[in-house]
Every structure is written in structure tokens, then in C-alpha cells.
Amino acid sequence: MLNIKKYAAIDIGSNAVRLLISNIIEMNGEPVQFKKSSLVRVPIRLGEDVFVNGIISKENKARMLDTMSAFKLLMKSHKVLKYKACATSAMREAENGKELVDLIYKETGVNIDIIDGQEEATIIAATDLKDFIKLDKTYLYVDVGGGSTEFSVIHQGEKVDSKSFKIGTVRLLKDIVKNEAWKELEEWINLKTKNYSNLEVIGSGGNINKIFKLSGKAQSKPLTYFYLTSYYKMLQSYSYEERIYKLDLNQDRADVIIPACRIYLSAMKWSGAKSIYVPKIGLSDGIIKSIYHNKVSSQLKID
Structure with a gap:
């Protein structure tokens, strides 16, 4: 019996923000297949703010809100069952990183985890x-x-x-x-x-x-x-x-x-x-596989 479901990964990097939506294809007696369905990349470049000034600028905070709102709608349109959003170096070091995460959750319902470098390396290593x-x-x-x-x-x-x-x-x-x-x-x-x-x-x-x-x-x-x-x-x-x-x-x-x-x-x-x-392969691929194998926490679909 064939079973197909969709998972999503959001990678919030220092140079760009990405949304990867993948089909998880399961067939009795066969290895599971991970097939990319959609990939969207937005070059917000948070690092230019954070590595120089220590904070995310007002302009990029607004761009992040718009981007997460768009990603939420895309995940809804694709009928994504589970997703995980990870923020890396720039959000880790920004004085207002946690503040922006809370604002995004309040305004869009998208839950973001700020991960450390070791966890980032572990997730990447989960790729094929x-x-x-x-x-x-x-x-x-x-x-x-x-x-x-x-x-x-x-x-x-x-x-x-x-x-x-x-x-x-x-x-x-x-x-x-x-x-x-x-x-x-x-x-x-x-x-x-x-x-x-x-x-x-x-x-x-x-x-x-x-x-x-x-x-x-x-x-x-x-x-x-x-x-x-x-x-x-x-x-x-x-x-x-x-x-x-x-x-x-x-x-x-x-x-x-x-x-x-x-x-x-x-x-x-x-x-x-x-x-x-x-x-x-990269962080987004690792997130998808980590969700499937229950190696990381994930969020259910956003209504």
C-alpha cells in the first residue's frame, strides 16, 4: 500500500531563509523515499545586521514577518502535516533574536527553534x-x-x-x-x-x-x-x-x-x-529526515 505525506523544513540562516517541502513516500516492504516538492529561498541576510550591530533591524524584522506569513500559507496550501523551523547563527547572536521569534509566533503561529552549532551539525549529519x-x-x-x-x-x-x-x-x-x-x-x-x-x-x-x-x-x-x-x-x-x-x-x-x-x-x-x-544536501534536508525519524521535535500543521 502506498502512503504519501508532506513535511516541511524552514531554515533561517544568516544569508537566506528557506522553505523546503518534501513528499514522504512509503510503500510496504520498500525503503521510504524523500522527494522534494517545493523549495523557496528569500535572501534576507540577517547576518549583515547582527554581525555588525548585534541586533536585527526594523526593516528585516518586517521582512521576516512577511516571509513567515508567506511560508505559513504555502505550507497550508501544500497540506503539510508536520514542520520544523530552525534558526541558526544570526538569530542565535542577535540581542533581539528571541524577541523576534516570539513576535513571529504571535503574528503568524509559526514556531521557531533557535539551535546551537552542535545541534545544527547533528541535524545536517542526519541527511542521507x-x-x-x-x-x-x-x-x-x-x-x-x-x-x-x-x-x-x-x-x-x-x-x-x-x-x-x-x-x-x-x-x-x-x-x-x-x-x-x-x-x-x-x-x-x-x-x-x-x-x-x-x-x-x-x-x-x-x-x-x-x-x-x-x-x-x-x-x-x-x-x-x-x-x-x-x-x-x-x-x-x-x-x-x-x-x-x-x-x-x-x-x-x-x-x-x-x-x-x-x-x-x-x-x-x-x-x-x-x-x-x-x-x-543541507540543513533543510536534515530537518525533514529528523522529523520523519523522530530525532527532533516538530510542529503539527498550521490551520
């Missing part, structure tokens, strides 16, 4: 990484966000270590990442990967997904360190305007893609990885 990794290899999983980057070491199919660092694309754009933070990251990667040979990197995030798509590579093939270095240098040779007009990048992607490349390349260099795999 097993479909992309080989049990005889070791990987450094790197999820680059606007405010932070989550790192996980995966050995023989199991996560053996993970940590969140306050090094993200929006922070780097604002030049507020200190050299000490980079040194701490380098030392952590060196320490956690030194005992593994032939390590490879798995990258997730909108920027590496965009780079991979433009490369024309087959999904099962990785990008090499040489390719990513060349692409990074090419991006730097263009102005912001040229990256939008000539490279066909969205305006909210054309600036953050350069610091994102820097983070991925640094992770590859310090871990000794020669290639990076780019499966299309």
Missing part, C-alpha cells in the same frame, strides 16, 4: 550521506553558512567528530573574522584528520552547489582542488557587477561565493584532500 560515501574512506564534511561553518569527520560511515566555527560568508564579507579563528580552525582540522590518509571533502551549501552546477560534472564526480582554485581565482578577477552580469550569478550570491570558496579551499588544504564531493 550514506548514499554518497564509501565505508572504506574518510571524509571531512563542510557545510558553509553565512554566519558559521559546520565541520564533521566521517570515518567508515560514522561521524567521529564535529564542530561549528564562527567563520561564515557574511562574516568574511564584513571583515569580522579574526586571524585567531582561522588558526583555531586550521589546528582543529589538522588534529582531527592527521591519522587518516586519502581523505576527501564533502561540501554542502548554496555556493558550492552553484559552483558544482556550473562545472557540468556528473553528480557522482568530485571537483578537484585544482579546479576549485582556478574557479576561485577567476571569480576574484571579476568585479561584483561583472559576476552578476557576465557570470549570471544572483546579486545575493555574487559576493558571498568568493569567501565560500576560501573556506572550502582552506578545509581541503589543511586536511590534505585533493577533491570535494558535492551532494545536494
Whole structure:
């Protein structure tokens, strides 16, 4: 017997806010399937407020309210049964983050959980990484966000270590990442990967997904360190305007893609990885699967 239901994930990041709606397809005697039904991305960029001024601006508070109202209606239209909304780095650090969460719940009924970096890494690890990794290899999983980057070491199919660092694309754009933070990251990667040979990197995030798509590579093939270095240098040779007009990048992607490349390349260099795999997974996918497997709390549909 076939059973199809819809779950939703809301990912409130430092660069953008996303709503992912997925079909959960169950068939007797068969593995459950997760199929994306709809994905909406709104580039509010909360991090520009928070990482510089410490609070979310009045304008972005209003945009968040409008966005959550729209997401509520979309979930209702799709007949979503369960959802979970997670806010990450920017909302964690905003002085008025909790105040905005309460306001959104009061005005829209959408309940938002502000999660820490460790929980974020755990949810991301709940994605179907097993479909992309080989049990005889070791990987450094790197999820680059606007405010932070989550790192996980995966050995023989199991996560053996993970940590969140306050090094993200929006922070780097604002030049507020200190050299000490980079040194701490380098030392952590060196320490956690030194005992593994032939390590490879798995990258997730909108920027590496965009780079991979433009490369024309087959999904099962990785990008090499040489390719990513060349692409990074090419991006730097263009102005912001040229990256939008000539490279066909969205305006909210054309600036953050350069610091994102820097983070991925640094992770590859310090871990000794020669290639990076780019499966299309991230926090939203992890939320959906965590809801299904009852690994996180979730909310019932909004009437």
C-alpha cells in the first residue's frame, strides 16, 4: 500500500531563509523515499545586521514577518502535516533574536527553534550521506553558512567528530573574522584528520552547489582542488557587477561565493584532500529526515 505525506523544513540562516517541502513516500516492504516538492529561498541576510550591530533591524524584522506569513500559507496550501523551523547563527547572536521569534509566533503561529552549532551539525549529519560515501574512506564534511561553518569527520560511515566555527560568508564579507579563528580552525582540522590518509571533502551549501552546477560534472564526480582554485581565482578577477552580469550569478550570491570558496579551499588544504564531493544536501534536508525519524521535535500543521 502506498502512503504519501508532506513535511516541511524552514531554515533561517544568516544569508537566506528557506522553505523546503518534501513528499514522504512509503510503500510496504520498500525503503521510504524523500522527494522534494517545493523549495523557496528569500535572501534576507540577517547576518549583515547582527554581525555588525548585534541586533536585527526594523526593516528585516518586517521582512521576516512577511516571509513567515508567506511560508505559513504555502505550507497550508501544500497540506503539510508536520514542520520544523530552525534558526541558526544570526538569530542565535542577535540581542533581539528571541524577541523576534516570539513576535513571529504571535503574528503568524509559526514556531521557531533557535539551535546551537552542535545541534545544527547533528541535524545536517542526519541527511542521507550514506548514499554518497564509501565505508572504506574518510571524509571531512563542510557545510558553509553565512554566519558559521559546520565541520564533521566521517570515518567508515560514522561521524567521529564535529564542530561549528564562527567563520561564515557574511562574516568574511564584513571583515569580522579574526586571524585567531582561522588558526583555531586550521589546528582543529589538522588534529582531527592527521591519522587518516586519502581523505576527501564533502561540501554542502548554496555556493558550492552553484559552483558544482556550473562545472557540468556528473553528480557522482568530485571537483578537484585544482579546479576549485582556478574557479576561485577567476571569480576574484571579476568585479561584483561583472559576476552578476557576465557570470549570471544572483546579486545575493555574487559576493558571498568568493569567501565560500576560501573556506572550502582552506578545509581541503589543511586536511590534505585533493577533491570535494558535492551532494545536494543541507540543513533543510536534515530537518525533514529528523522529523520523519523522530530525532527532533516538530510542529503539527498550521490551520
